[in-house]
Amino acid sequence: MAVTREPQQKRAIEKKNKIVQAGYEMFAQKGYYNTNTAEIAKAAGVSTGIVYGYFHDKKDILIDVLDIYIAHAYQPIFDLLDSFDLSKDMASLIPAVLDEAVKIHADNAAIHEALHSLTQHKDVESKFMALEEEVTRRMTAKLEEAGVRLAHLNEKVHWAMVSVQSYAHERVFDHHAYIDYDVMRDIVVGLLHNLFGV
């Protein structure tokens, strides 16, 4: 049975990263099922064999791609939350998060779709679930810290998060001719302000 190397050396880590990066790009371009390991290897500039030195199987690459995606996609939101001074300017948090989410979504659109399409795989689904919980938890803590005392804060924050994701998704993917997306942005901001009584 193949033993997956957990690379200690810098070179090896870099190579593993190259494979994950290549997987990231290929999955984003063509989806998980339309990408084969040979393509990933080629895109990473390595042999097919070594892929199995770093990853147990193809799904294992997916998991690492997912982790990278999560880091890419959610860290900026976490950073924004951490750095935001709610005491001064609570009202501008929501549009800031919204705009940041759109930016992130635009940068990660393809892979986002590719990964979300795999929630039938329990590994993938649970990562996304955990992530949503983390976002809600952090946001709730931030608000409570800022003195916000609202009934059902968890549910409100969670819904705000869902709204932000939905909005970003719509804005990046759908281009309905009859929609003015800047108007939609204002509508969403208005609703969320209403939600938090800002």
Added chain:
Amino acid sequence: MAVTREPQQKRAIEKKNKIVQAGYEMFAQKGYYNTNTAEIAKAAGVSTGIVYGYFHDKKDILIDVLDIYIAHAYQPIFDLLDSFDLSKDMASLIPAVLDEAVKIHADNAAIHEALHSLTQHKDVESKFMALEEEVTRRMTAKLEEAGVRLAHLNEKVHWAMVSVQSYAHERVFDHHAYIDYDVMRDIVVGLLHNLFGV
């Protein structure tokens, strides 16, 4: 090259329907890429060969499954809209739609995921886009017919639709321990009432 017959005979139509139905069930269970044509044929009680008498290729089955899904999932919403007497009771429309959406989603959850995961295929994406436009268009017409005169009605209705979908999805799929989904429902209803000034 196989010539796809557009079957005139009742028997043939029934057979085609059985295949689509089988595809529907298998895709819902295991996803498009993890279902093979032999399985579909077997589930439909037909030979593998005849599948290609009715469909050009595997993707072609998917398209028909998608159409069925759309009929299943959206017709009830359309019917609700058509039958609703807005002049009498505008406030109850939103919770009615919300609850109907959850019901539909619960019935079609697996296939919904399976199909949404395929929006990388242009065929699939454009069908979903068209559908959203249709919902927004009908809803907007309904509201205007009932005398609603709101700025940016299209955007508001579209966002309402997105919210309904998101809510249904959350309710059916995610089971975060820290969320009371009845509370979330009331929050969403409140926001949408606010949106339409009800």
Added chain:
Amino acid sequence: MAVTREPQQKRAIEKKNKIVQAGYEMFAQKGYYNTNTAEIAKAAGVSTGIVYGYFHDKKDILIDVLDIYIAHAYQPIFDLLDSFDLSKDMASLIPAVLDEAVKIHADNAAIHEALHSLTQHKDVESKFMALEEEVTRRMTAKLEEAGVRLAHLNEKVHWAMVSVQSYAHERVFDHHAYIDYDVMRDIVVGLLHNLFGV
């Protein structure tokens, strides 16, 4: 998951037989591990794919090859036992069996080696074990039927069987220059006659 066809039609049975036969020949020639499924398919004049229509995996071919071998190799011994009239001429049974065993062994030498080398696989081992029991059982029954009443008949018969196998193997495989195999035959016959008091 692939479903192994259990062929009903004559043509299919013939094809399955061709594959097993090809497996038989290839395993005999080059051993199990040095034969790949593509080679078997080619030798059988079929595609690689259809092999997996008839067999679950490569090991599954081996099992069928084993069954054929057993039929080839043991049926003549069983037939000999069944037809032999012990009441008339008990002494000649042993040399008859010995000579028959050598003939069979010569005909099946390569595959015999190839198969015996796989007794680490439980499937293979248990088939051989069962077969030995069958031989001992039949032989013992035959002797008792002929009025032989010896202490420890089972052990004696079993040992006789082992001796026959060993002798046949030596005769067919080993060609030690210092051994006169006809002399060795007489020695073995003598011992076995002694064993059964003939």
Added chain:
Amino acid sequence: MAVTREPQQKRAIEKKNKIVQAGYEMFAQKGYYNTNTAEIAKAAGVSTGIVYGYFHDKKDILIDVLDIYIAHAYQPIFDLLDSFDLSKDMASLIPAVLDEAVKIHADNAAIHEALHSLTQHKDVESKFMALEEEVTRRMTAKLEEAGVRLAHLNEKVHWAMVSVQSYAHERVFDHHAYIDYDVMRDIVVGLLHNLFGV
């Protein structure tokens, strides 16, 4: 091409021995074809690369394993023969050899099978052939030295050796419910005593 060094240094010899020992154990456990060189290296506590500093290829390890096995398995028999005083007690030699063979077989059962399964390789086959000749030769010499004068002594001794091997194999590997192996031992001893007129 790798140049196989014949290591002069003690350390190198020890390392080579460790590899062979690891090969011995792995082959015994899982067979030659189911053991890969990385496993052997790991079990030996060396790098995969250095294996090819000591051995030309994987088969080369097998040859050395075979030599070790032979030393383990046959030296005790040779020692027994050398030390046995035939003039005093000829009758007890046979059971002594038999019991020793069983003991050896029990200790080396797995590797014995693993190696015997490779007699398709000419290297392996010829080693086993040579070994059998050596055993027969030594035994015959011993007997002649003790004044035994029997017709066809070579064939008798060879057959005795075969019998001993078969008995040990049966006793160690096969566990037929209907066989009492102590009874079988007595039967074999009886036959061999008969063979040599003891």
Added chain:
DNA sequence: CATGAATGAGTTTTCATTCAT
């Protein structure tokens, strides 16, 4: 029209052997 056996290119995965360090 219908069957289901057959095809064969394509996919994942393994592993003996080499090579840069």
Added chain:
DNA sequence: AATGAATGAAAACTCATTCAT
């Protein structure tokens, strides 16, 4: 000498699609 990462050819197995009956 030693390491262990890297190679890439080869193996097992899958499956959309075709075709003989």
